[in-house]
Amino acid sequence: MPGPVETSPAPSDRAPTMADVAARAGVSLSTASLAFSGNKPVSPATRERVLAAAASLGYAGPNPLASNLRRGRSGVVGIAVGRLSTAFRDPAALPMVDAVSDVLDAAGFGLLLMGDDAEHARLPLDAVIYDICGRETWTSYDDLVARDVPMVVVEGPAWPGTTLIDIDHRGGARALARHLHDLGHRRVATLMLEPSHPQREREAGLREVFPDAEVVGSCASDHDAAQAIVSDYLAAEPDVTAIVCQSDVQAAAVVVEARRRGLDVPGDLSVGGFDGITTPWLDLELTTVEQPLADKGRATAEAVLARIAGEPAHDVVLPVVLRVGGSTGPA
């Protein structure tokens, strides 16, 4: 009653490969492969032998690099959000990426953060998500097109060959504007983001209701920047009765600054936000345009998976909803 054949090569210094495991288990390389991948049936007894051999050799499973080449896939999806401390300074960005990560994780993919200037050419990317985050240009677009990497764009313009996931910026902005108009506001100003697709859409929606809306200025969705800009504006234009912002972070900054200047919100000034996040450090709930952040992330990830699978992916525009809080009131 012979035990398992001892065919293992003299203990070398290199890491064991699947071939070593197969030899040790007394099976062929292909059988060992199947034992690990489960892509075709293998008898339980054989599988046991293979796994035991692997354990005895300290083999930790198929080498991902080799597996990737053979399958033509790395399991890595890039996501370009620009600089992290810019992209994630606004908490509204997180639930979206979280949802992307959840869906991709479940499908066995990992998320690779890409800066704008990164040298991605050598990175093994199965697909790339481009989340606009207020940007206008896309440095590596041509590269990715040349490499035929599937691309999904979030809240961006329609670059050829990309799948688009967007929200109804214009409708949301219009709804907020109407709400203010209904409250009697006529002198309305807007604090904008840097020029970008979402910003242009939102401005269009606002101007459907207030064609002459004034511009407070523009900045990223950052408390400090917003507060500085609005401070100057309020000093110069005390007659404005409402300010429409492009994020809740901006709106919160406007509320803080208005109060600092002795204005009551919403008594003297109404403030509208965008996103629908919570602002626990304020003692009021913002009136805001709530967007489905998690849905946006899920839709993005699903589009990515579809494109990786070679299936067609359709563009998506998600609805938003006006949520009336305590930061807006009669003019």
Next chain:
Amino acid sequence: MPGPVETSPAPSDRAPTMADVAARAGVSLSTASLAFSGNKPVSPATRERVLAAAASLGYAGPNPLASNLRRGRSGVVGIAVGRLSTAFRDPAALPMVDAVSDVLDAAGFGLLLMGDDAEHARLPLDAVIYDICGRETWTSYDDLVARDVPMVVVEGPAWPGTTLIDIDHRGGARALARHLHDLGHRRVATLMLEPSHPQREREAGLREVFPDAEVVGSCASDHDAAQAIVSDYLAAEPDVTAIVCQSDVQAAAVVVEARRRGLDVPGDLSVGGFDGITTPWLDLELTTVEQPLADKGRATAEAVLARIAGEPAHDVVLPVVLRVGGSTGPA
């Protein structure tokens, strides 16, 4: 005077490979490889021919998957921070990851976000960063050890085989405690994080000065949670004169809640933070223990690069500095 030899295969549907380019350029495969990688000198004329052939074929450069297998390296470094909306809810986490990303980018590596439960086994990782972020366990540690993936741990305990990057939690906590003691405080409480290496160190530092410090409670570095906990505490223990927090986000929440209850900060209650971020929505600067967030990130990335290169990497403990602001005053 013959032109370049036309050896290109009948235009097939598959993507062109370097072999196609070499054939088209009339050079050997190895020469084509060198023309792209620059790993050994190639005559300018030859290089031109290769690049022209590549352009004419629409070849976008070496296939990363193949290159990775051959070189035994993917260019991907994993970073485990847990759930994004937890890890990055506190803005203090961003500058560190930003710095990591900068250094790795410059070295040609990309950063892959890893959740705790992710199936990393198939992902091609050259190294992994484990940023504690208040956690205690590390699900995939054994896997990574088995695969012999270099690991760098940030603010964690000393898992075998890992390189450690830490800050002087204990010293920082001690300095803040002494500051409060010097101000005459004797009844001091602390709002803690969930149990973890940094939390234990900081508690030790605090108790060197206030052995009997009371515990307000513990929670993640989240405004809402901190405010809720401290609200109950202040109702029950009105005699406390100072509260030491484990992050500036927590500290800001304590300030907001204290004021909501009619307490003056620092008149009736002193509040200490940790991290050294700005809290623009507060009208005072927190007294806080400032940590070198970017340095921590850089040190982490450099340790990663060293370990990937097979060089020894030494553990690092970075200093912190007490920054006195307007949230602490005489008892």
Next chain:
DNA sequence: TTGTATGCGTTATCAG
């Protein structure tokens, strides 16, 4: 259910 044979697309070694 298992074994045999091939090739994924590079990079590196070595000789010329």
Next chain:
DNA sequence: CTGATAACGCATACAA
């Protein structure tokens, strides 16, 4: 400076 050749470690088509 350039060319021939050999791996890298695995997954699959195909045959048994």
